[in-house]
Amino acid sequence: MSVAANRRRVDPDPAFARAFEEAASRLPGARFPELATARERAIARFVELGIPTQRDEAWKFTPVARLVNRPHAVRPPSEPPLERVLPHLLGGPKARRLVFVNGVLQPQWSHVGGLPERASIESLARVLETRPTAVLEELAEPDQGRSFTALNAALTDCGAWIELSPGTELADPVQLLFLTVAGASAPMSHPRIVLRLGAGARLALIESHVGLEPGPALTNLVFGARLQEGATLAHDRLLFQAAEAAFVGRAEVHLGGASRYEQTTLALGGALLRSESEVSIEGGEVECRLCGLAVPREGEHVDTFVRVHHRAPASHSDQLFKSVVEERGHHAFAGKIFVHPGAQRTNAYQKNENLLLAEDGEVDVKPELEIYADDVKCSHGATCSELDPSALFYLRARGLDAATARGLLTWAFAAELLGRLADPSARAAARRALAARLPAGAPADEEAAA
Numbered sequence: 001m002s003v004a005a006n007r008r009r010v011d012p013d014p015a016f017a018r019a020f021e022e023a024a025s026r027l028p029g030a031r032f033p034e035l036a037t038a039r040e041r042a043i044a045r046f047v048e049l050g051i052p053t054q055r056d057e058a059w060k061f062t063p064v065a066r067l068v069n070r071p072h073a074v075r076p077p078s079e080p081p082l083e084r085v086l087p088h089l090l091g092g093p094k095a096r097r098l099v100f101v102n103g104v105l106q107p108q109w110s111h112v113g114g115l116p117e118r119a120s121i122e123s124l125a126r127v128l129e130t131r132p133t134a135v136l137e138e139l140a141e142p143d144q145g146r147s148f149t150a151l152n153a154a155l156t157d158c159g160a161w162i163e164l165s166p167g168t169e170l171a172d173p174v175q176l177l178f179l180t181v182a183g184a185s186a187p188m189s190h191p192r193i194v195l196r197l198g199a200g201a202r203l204a205l206i207e208s209h210v211g212l213e214p215g216p217a218l219t220n221l222v223f224g225a226r227l228q229e230g231a232t233l234a235h236d237r238l239l240f241q242a243a244e245a246a247f248v249g250r251a252e253v254h255l256g257g258a259s260r261y262e263q264t265t266l267a268l269g270g271a272l273l274r275s276e277s278e279v280s281i282e283g284g285e286v287e288c289r290l291c292g293l294a295v296p297r298e299g300e301h302v303d304t305f306v307r308v309h310h311r312a313p314a315s316h317s318d319q320l321f322k323s324v325v326e327e328r329g330h331h332a333f334a335g336k337i338f339v340h341p342g343a344q345r346t347n348a349y350q351k352n353e354n355l356l357l358a359e360d361g362e363v364d365v366k367p368e369l370e371i372y373a374d375d376v377k378c379s380h381g382a383t384c385s386e387l388d389p390s391a392l393f394y395l396r397a398r399g400l401d402a403a404t405a406r407g408l409l410t411w412a413f414a415a416e417l418l419g420r421l422a423d424p425s426a427r428a429a430a431r432r433a434l435a436a437r438l439p440a441g442a443p444a445d446e447e448a449a450a
Helices: 014-026 033-049 064-068 082-088 124-130 132-139 147-155 389-397 402-415 424-437 444-449
Strands: 096-101 119-123 158-164 174-181 187-189 191-197 202-213 217-227 232-240 245-255 260-267 272-281 287-294 301-310 316-325 330-339 346-356 362-371 376-385
Touching: 014 033, 014 147, 033 132, 033 147, 064 245, 064 272, 082 174, 082 202, 096 119, 119 124, 124 132, 124 158, 124 191, 147 217, 147 245, 158 174, 158 202, 174 187, 174 191, 174 217, 191 202, 191 232, 202 217, 217 232, 232 272, 232 424, 245 260, 260 272, 260 301, 260 424, 272 287, 287 301, 301 316, 301 346, 316 330, 316 362, 316 402, 330 346, 330 376, 346 362, 346 402, 362 376, 389 402, 402 424
Parallel strands: 096 174, 158 191, 174 202, 187 217, 191 217, 202 232, 217 245, 232 260, 245 272, 260 287, 272 301, 287 316, 301 330, 316 346, 330 362, 346 376
Antiparallel strands: 119 158
16 A cells, blocks of 8 residues: 555555446446546545545544555345344334445335425435436535545445425434444445425434444445524434444534534444534524534544534534543544634534543543634533542442442443433433443443333
């Protein structure tokens, strides 16, 4: 592998270009010359940009090249048994959902019927075949020097296109479930999710990424949402990947005036989980809340990268991200709030709290503010600590053994974020996953509730 002159990028493994050459003629929309040309430009751009190294400021805490830059297969066939899929179907019996296995839509488990007349939920593959120009406009968006966005544009063939006309509200959630069955094939998938919410529209979205088999795998996601005036989006993202799997996801969200966006991410499994959120607040009276919980262990690496841009006056953003870092786990958080000129009366807050349960756990934190307005209320804070000895002493003095006391305090620290999930079934699934991951599990009353 050759190294770029400035060492900020390395050349992609040639297997990526070979995978594109083999798959190009089979990708949805391949019969449309303009779309095929856009894909070819995107793979060339990916090769030009290369894979970022830790000398790239945006990736300074994450060895993504070491974890991702290896041969992967596109769409290896796999169909897990229904009993392995059922526990991951969330949102209740009336939820609409699209289910994918290694990037392939599974119609037997998917359901998007009975929608209001002014709502549309389609698989991206269908839109590529029926409305290629619309997807072409999405793929033509600037990659901002991000090689994984270019790779997604080249190979994307799964995901969803969701549109709600002004005033449309879905009473039940929509779930997008991406299952990965690794095996020996090292599969990769490149989902793209496009959301368009008209003025006053309301949607609850559950986005689930679940690994069913251990082994190398790559999910490279691009999520784009545009909310018009007064629209509301509750976005729950569950990352329950298997050992050796990597997830690299970017969310780009544009918020119109008086809209509301709530994103909660649970990162509970996977060799590498990189979640990027770039939120642009483009109108007044916007409410934006971003939350996340990461629990890395045994060599796992979770990287949370957040940028919130206040471009209009009188809006509010609030960030709360936590991690519980166990033995040989690594969590990195880089968050930045931009208050652009003219964005007066902005309220923006950012808080990052990290709990270290082992001496060989690692946490890197980089909180930032960049403010170009003078009538604002902005703050950020970050902490990294062990369990509070005085709290442990208090519980021990009341008859709890050391392990139970530590488990109770750890659960109390982490479980706050479970309550931020909008959907009850997502909260229950996250509660079970968190209990399985923490050394002491969940308290008895929480186990009963689950």
